[in-house]
Amino acid sequence: MPIEKKSKRSPRDPNRQKRALSPYTLFAKEQTRRVVAEEPNLSFGEIGQRVGATWQKMNAEQRREWVDKAAQLSRY
Incomplete structure (x- = not known):
């Protein structure tokens, strides 16, 4: 009979906010x-x-578009 190992991690909350991209x-x-x-x-x-x-x-100006998109998506 296999031995069951206890997980050291606490269970994750399924309703938690995801990390911003x-x-x-x-x-x-x-x-x-x-x-x-x-x-x-x-x-x-x-x-x-x-x-x-x-x-x-x-360059920084071209990347600004993506920085702005990421900022918009990170707002909850």
Whole structure:
């Protein structure tokens, strides 16, 4: 008969608020869809590299759009 281990974690509240998404996460979600649509044969790693490189090339003004979107979504 297997021995049951007690969990050290306390049970999570299913009604708790989720953590706000970062500006990069919002950007990556949208950009990943575009990259996959343009080149569906890329691997997961190659897609991530392209999305990351695009984010790195953006200046502060271009990133401001994503920062604003993240701020709007983080308000409850």
